Every structure is written in structure tokens, then in C-alpha cells.
Amino acid sequence: MTAVRSPGRQLLIAVYAVFAVAAGARSGVQIATRFDEAPLAYLLSAFAAVVYLIATIALRWSGPRATAVAWTAIGIEMAGVLVVGALTVFDDELFPDATVWSEFGAGYGYVPLVLPIVGLWWLWRERRRAQAVSTTP
Amino acid sequence: MRQVFSIFVPWIPTLVLACVLIAVGLAAIAAATAPALARWESAVRLAMKGCQGLIALFVLYDVITLLQGHKADEGMTHAGYAIAAVGVPVLLLTRHTPPADPEDPDAEVVVDPPHLFVVAVAAFAAAVLVIRLQQTW
Numbered sequence: 658m659t660a661v662r663s664p665g666r667q668l669l670i671a672v673y674a675v676f677a678v679a680a681g682a683r684s685g686v687q688i689a690t691r692f693d694e695a696p697l698a699y700l701l702s703a704f705a706a707v708v709y710l711i712a713t714i715a716l717r718w719s720g721p722r723a724t725a726v727a728w729t730a731i732g733i734e735m736a737g738v739l740v741v742g743a744l745t746v747f748d749d750e751l752f753p754d755a756t757v758w759s760e761f762g763a764g765y766g767y768v769p770l771v772l773p774i775v776g777l778w779w780l781w782r783e784r785r786r787a788q789a790v791s792t793t794p
Numbered sequence: 795m796r797q798v799f800s801i802f803v804p805w806i807p808t809l810v811l812a813c814v815l816i817a818v819g820l821a822a823i824a825a826a827t828a829p830a831l832a833r834w835e836s837a838v839r840l841a842m843k844g845c846q847g848l849i850a851l852f853v854l855y856d857v858i859t860l861l862q863g864h865k866a867d868e869g870m871t872h873a874g875y876a877i878a879a880v881g882v883p884v885l886l887l888t889r890h891t892p893p894a895d896p897e898d899p900d901a902e903v904v905v906d907p908p909h910l911f912v913v914a915v916a917a918f919a920a921a922v923l924v925i926r927l928q929q930t931w
Binding site for chain 1: 826870871874877878881882885886908909911912915916919
């Protein structure tokens with residue numbers, strides 16, 4: 658595997674890294690100081706932080722394995738933000754405290770909703786580009 | 795009147811710093827997207843380095859006020875924002891030298907600086923973190 662540094666990839670990695678830090682720090686403080694208040698919400702934020710971190714690391718590398726990990730992590734992120742977002746919209750008492758993905762990431766300017774869409778689109782575009790290169794005689 | 799003034803005054807350096815960071819972020823995007831503004835690149839990178847220095851001074855002053863006995867509303871959260879305000883730009887803008895090619899260990903390893911989009915992400919993230927740091931002061 659080799660590191661690839663196209664501008665689009667750099668931008669995506671930077672935003673994922675910011676969210677890994679933001680979600681990780683938030684859940685870390687919440688788990689350390691008031692875990693009993695909303696354990697599920699705080700563990701969910703910690704899970705989101707791990708997903709962001711895995712996506713960040715996977716996007717830093719190229720190659721089939723790294724790409725597969727990136728697809729999986731960003732797919733889980735997409736499912737997470739949609740499921741948790743829908744659950745918190747329909748039943749706002751489900752989680753006593755907000756998570757990163759609550760209300761489709763409204764607390765973070767809806768970036769958690771937009772980010773996996775951009776990430777999946779970018780991975781799909783890269784795959785198409787790689788296929789076009791491999792089929793060119 | 796004096797009470798309103800005393801609440802507003804601590805926000806002045808914060809808002810100035812946040813506005814400068816947002817301006818640097820917008821300038822980075824402009825320099826990256828508009829060929830006519832490409833000559834701004836070195837100035838933008840220098841300005842971002844200056845902003846990182848200002849953030850470090852800002853956090854240092856914050857630490858001094860805490861050591862002098864000020865009690866932040868949420869101590870752990872505040873400490874997290876202080877660390878992140880300094881650490882996130884460093885994390886995003888530091889390029890690690892890749893390992894030397896084992897087949898050609900004497901070859902010169904060139905490390906490109908982070909793309910201007912990454913500089914913009916770092917500037918916007920730092921602006922948010924500086925404001926959150928002041929909110930939790």
C-alpha cells in the first residue's frame with residue numbers, strides 16, 4: 658500500500674480527522690465525567706469516533722484492502738447517521754443526551770450527514786477512474 | 795452597563811482571532827480555486843502559521859487564568875477544547891516524511907505541503923474551537 662495525496666483525498670482525510678477528534682474528545686469527556694446519565698448516547702458517540710478514525714486511516718492509503726475498509730467504514734457511518742438521525746427525530750426521548758449523529762448531525766451543522774455522502778461518492782468516482790485506466794489499451 | 799461591558803470584553807480577542815482564521819480559510823479556498831489568486835498561496839500558508847502562534851498564545855493566556863483560580867464552567871470540556879485548538883491545526887498541517895524507498899535509499903524524498911483545502915479546513919476548525927473555548931471559559 659502507498660500513500661496517495663490528491664487534493665480531494667487530502668480534503669476528505671482532513672474533515673474525517675477533525676470529526677474523529679471532535680467525536681472522540683466529546684465522547685471521552687462524557688464517558689469520563691457523566692457516563693451514568695446517558696450511557697447509550699455516549700457509547701454511540703465513541704463508536705462514531707472509532708468509525709471516523711478508521712475511515713481517516715483507510716483514506717490515507719490506497720490499494721484494494723484500504724479501499725474496502727474505507728467503503729465499509731463510510732457505509733457504516735452512512736447507516737449510523739440515517740438510523741440514529743431518524744430515531745432521534747421520531748422519538749427525541751430515546752437518547753437522554755445528544756450524540757454526534759442525533760437529528761442527522763444537526764449539532765455539527767449537518768456535516769455528519771453530508772460527509773458520508775461525499776465520501777461514498779468520492780470512493781465510487783475513484784473506483785470508476787481506476788476501472789477506466791485499467792481498461793484503456 | 796459595566797456588567798455587560800465585562801462580559802463582552804473577553805470575547806473581543808476571541809472574535810478577532812476567529813474572524814482572522816475564517817479570513818485565512820476563505821483566502822486559502824480562493825487561492826486554491828482561482829488561478830489568478832494562486833500567488834496568494836505562500837502568504838496564506840504564512841498567515842496560517844501566524845494564526846497557529848496566536849492560538850498558542852490564546853491558549854497560554856487561558857491556562858494562566860485557570861492557574862490564577864478561574865473556574866471554567868465545564869473544566870474537562872474546556873481543557874479538551876484548549877488541547878484541540880492547538881492540536882488540530884498541527885495534526886492537519888504536519889506532513890510526515892514517508893520512509894525511504896528500500897530499492898533506492900539515497901533517492902531524495904520530497905514531501906509536498908498540505909493542499910490549501912486542508913489549510914482551509916484547519917482554519918475553520920480552529921475558529922470553531924477558539925469560540926467553543928471561550929464559551930466554556
